[in-house]
Amino acid sequence: MKTAGQPVPHESANGHVTGEALYTDDLAGRFPGLLHAWPVLAPHAHARVISLDAALARVEPGVIDILTGADVPGDGNTGPSRHDEPLFPDEVMFHQQPVAWVLADTLEAARLGASRVIAKYEPLPAILTIQEAIDAGSYLTDSLRIARGDLSALESSALRVEGELSLGGQEHFYLETQASIAWRDESGAISVHSSTQHPSETQEVIARVLGVPRHHITVECLRMGGAFGGKEVQANACAAIAALGVWKTGRAVSVRLTRQLDMALTGKRHPYLARYAAGFSSDGRIEALRLLLYSDGGWSLDLSEPIMWRSLFHCDNAYHLPAVEVTGRVCRTHKTSQTAFRGFGGPQAMVVIEDILAQAAQRLSLPAHVIRERNFYREGDTTHYGQEVEGADRILTIWQRLKKTSRFDERRSVVAAFNAQHAHVKRGIAITPVKFGISFTATFFNQGGALVLIYRDGSVQVNHGGTEMGQGLFTKIRQIAAESLGVAEERVRVMPTRTDKVPNTSATAASAGTDLNGAAVVDACRQITGRLGPVAASLPASATFADVCEAAYRQRIPLFAQGYYKTPDIHFDPVAGRGRPFYYFAYGAAVSEVEVDAFTGAHRLLRTDILEDVGDSVSPIVDRGQIEGGFIQGVGWLTLEELLWDDNGRVATDSASTYKLPSWSEVPEVFEVNFLERATQPGVVLGSKAVGEPPLMLAISVREAIREAVAAFGHGDVVTFASPATPERIFFAVRRVRMGSGVFTFSVPHPL
């Protein structure tokens, strides 16, 4: 029975469209006496907490209790990698950091209660920008560095491109905000429903805060209303508060952040500042690159270190850098603690290298696509960290096929003709590649587990360590399980993720959810089919799967198995900056065409063509959805979503009305998405390839198309602009290029 590779809708599609699919907060009605929590927010980016007086809050009708540091029985620190995130801080480290939580019968009462808590602070000087952090030497890690080759070419190259680029962060804006409900279960232990990408870590953090062994805590994630990395770590604090509330009051507690709280309190994609110098030959080959990347890590470490590593790994994108030194610094600022977000540091570095190549093209009067192609990795090349670029020939294959199917060359002439005839609107078309490394760069995370249960009627429950956030993992797991067992999909039920089914799991992240958990499910299924084979052989051919299961049961053959998978052959030495951190690379490319209005700085995305290497797609609807959704999310990051903090360090864009996501108007009018054919990926589950993150970076084609369009207003001057390419930035970029002074102006200073 062929189920893998079929275009099946999302496993929960019917639940989604009827409203029956439940999310954490939808469960609230099931917990009688549920308490709601609201934080007491510090009005300073950096301050010492002098005193907290909750007397007035306690008499507010409906208020049941107030949680402060004194209530923590265990270790009140939720920091995932370093112990640097006190749940109840003495020193406020970002604007609106919660210093206490009020529990009440209703959310309204909790909010009013929180407003009655009198907190006194001693304000301290705050570091609010990357530049301020650099000036103050305020960093969260040592320098991270990867280098190879001889940088002296920088001095001797025919062309030197130098400059800096600032890249804005991005709010995840998962439609479902952070949510947890905790309660004391029937056995007296604590159970938690949490919208988390990493139930095992949520369990670990709760156990740590409560000072109990982990077996006392059960965490379940039904499904998430989006996550994108934002619930990899940052779900933990909410869950910990909920669990602490239960611990103290005995009543079930819900912690659900409103959108504004979520935007004010949780981490985002890191803003970056890049400083670079690159040397090129006169025919556009990059000879040397010195790159310094600063990320704005916010107040605590979170995942900023591996994120910066991924930036260092991806500063090559698809290009061979013969001589390179790339250094990463994670700045410590008094802001939300920036965290994982689809691409995990890769996108920022890839935008930078594309920016550098585009500038070189303009300086050398060569088309940008020619320079890009000239610098591609070829089969046999190694990356700057010493990993062989397996499948490098796919870069060129994809590139050439996509140019053909999108009629790139022909459309370039059409665009040029259009531009010749229009003074105030110009079009631009650009093609950009993506190479993205798949695996967690921390090797030990690369393991997956599963528990497959078959009942005597032949119905199947599949448990595994991955979480469903909309990426279609459960859909794929169901197809993989059905395929492996040789049964119809309807027989297979994928269970909500629970820490009491599969323990010690990794976060569902790094695009590796299917690779790891899918392979573990295959392992479990193979064990079972191995046992069932002889049973089936002993039965008449007409025996159904249920008959075989019943017979196996009677022969005392176990109908369940645990599966396990660990990614082979990966390793990385951070000291040497050498290794094979990635099991394989995912490839793709996109062509985008835009139209820019010089009067307003607005642009429209006219058309996008994508060719993506997904291996043998397990689930074409899911994969296409990831490509399109990831692409549009990238378009949002690069052209629209502007994350701003005010002078006090408050997130100025802390609501849906001030922070704009892509909507109907950002979808390209023509949107062609195809998979690379005959692309089986050896060694990965069913020959498939990860697809969660790589497509986001295809959106760089839009940024580059905008650059082409802006350039068309000028006379060959170099066009630069900071990211995102908002109407304001484009408007002034057009002005500069029209005045012929585009070179080396980087961005319009923004007062915020």
Place this chain on the structure above:
Amino acid sequence: MAPATAAQPLEFLLNGSPVHVDTASPNMTLLEFLRARGLTGAKEGCAEGECGACAVVLVADEGGRTAFRAVNSCLMFLPMAAQQEIYTVESLASHGALADAQRAMAAAGGSQCGYCTPGFVMSLFAEHYRPGRTGPCDTLALAGNLCRCTGYRPIRDAALALGAPPDDRFRRRLGQASPAIGAVEIDGFARPSTVEACADILARDPSAALVSGATDLGVDSNLHGRRWPTLVSVEGISELRDFSETTTGVTIGAGLPLTDIGRAWREAPPVLAEWLTLFASPLIRNRATLGGNLATASPIGDAAPLLLALDASLRLAGSGGRRTVPLAAFFTGYRKTVLERGELIAAIEIPRPLPALVRFYKIAKRRLDDISTVAAAMAIDQDTAGRVRRARFAFGGVAATPLRLVEAEQAVEGQPWNEAAVERVQDVIQRTLTPMSDHRGTKEFRLEVSKSLVEKFWWERPR
């Protein structure tokens, strides 16, 4: 209206069954109510009308026809549901059979995480059953719903895959009259049926707040924690929902939702459609009114620039009687107007003939459903010799109030409409506008782009 009586329970139809609510805070939202009742299909994604995850449909009258109307339940105060007929996503499927909109969304891969999906389904459902629809569904009907996962393409495909609505209970429902939205008086909420009664309540109860579509007030409540002991809704005042079009002018009831203005104004100039598309989203336009937009006196409201360019006047009514005020004299300062306590905007009058050429431009980060960084409406009438007979340059986002650049208008009147005239207007902008910097844009950008828009207006003139 009926004299103030003892508080009645709040009553409405929910998914076909009557609902009685004995006590409800007037500040509770319909969304909170639904979710607390176990109808958790509608989600809270933002609580400010931006994401549409909370969408439900009302049965509404559209110029004599009954229609389903998708609205944001997060911006409806629960008492505003009185006498309404409301459907939520839970009611669409019957005995396990999905409604067409649901089936199309599921089949097309229109849901990934699924959190936005119930809202999309409701918007699509209303569009699918839109009376008089002959062609495919208008995908812009979904522009008030945000999806962070899909990138919208599959949702677009789902919408375009829908044919005519089936002959089912929903279509049959549209064959009957919509519920009458009349006078209501319940604890903390009043919906009078005349202007006088409304003014009376406001005069009697200084804590009472006037509410129309609640798309502004609801945000104030949900995001800024504003609370009102009593809300007075204008939704039952038929005069505020009138629309008339004569040879001398157009009169638009201040309580008429924007969607209805687009439908009712048969000989509207093309600028109206341009403006409506750029104003908020369909979900918001289904409730938002001009009265509410103008009364807030927001410097970045979109109605004022257009109405200023059209020389509109406001009919005000209150306990002290009625008066008409030119819109240009209505705004007196930052978020201040000439409205007196107990006075309301009854209607907007636009004189005819309309200028021959009127355009509306909106600068915002996002093309659809964003608040203006700068909004501009410009109008030009020329005589046969090409000289400007009447010019109107109205801007929002560049000063404490929306404003007309009278000096610029005078500078070009009687002159040919050419590049020199454009420069004169730009000169006035440069000298007189006082924009500020905020998260939507810098003051430099606001000023420069305002000047640039005049050039755009000229460049895009019919030739």
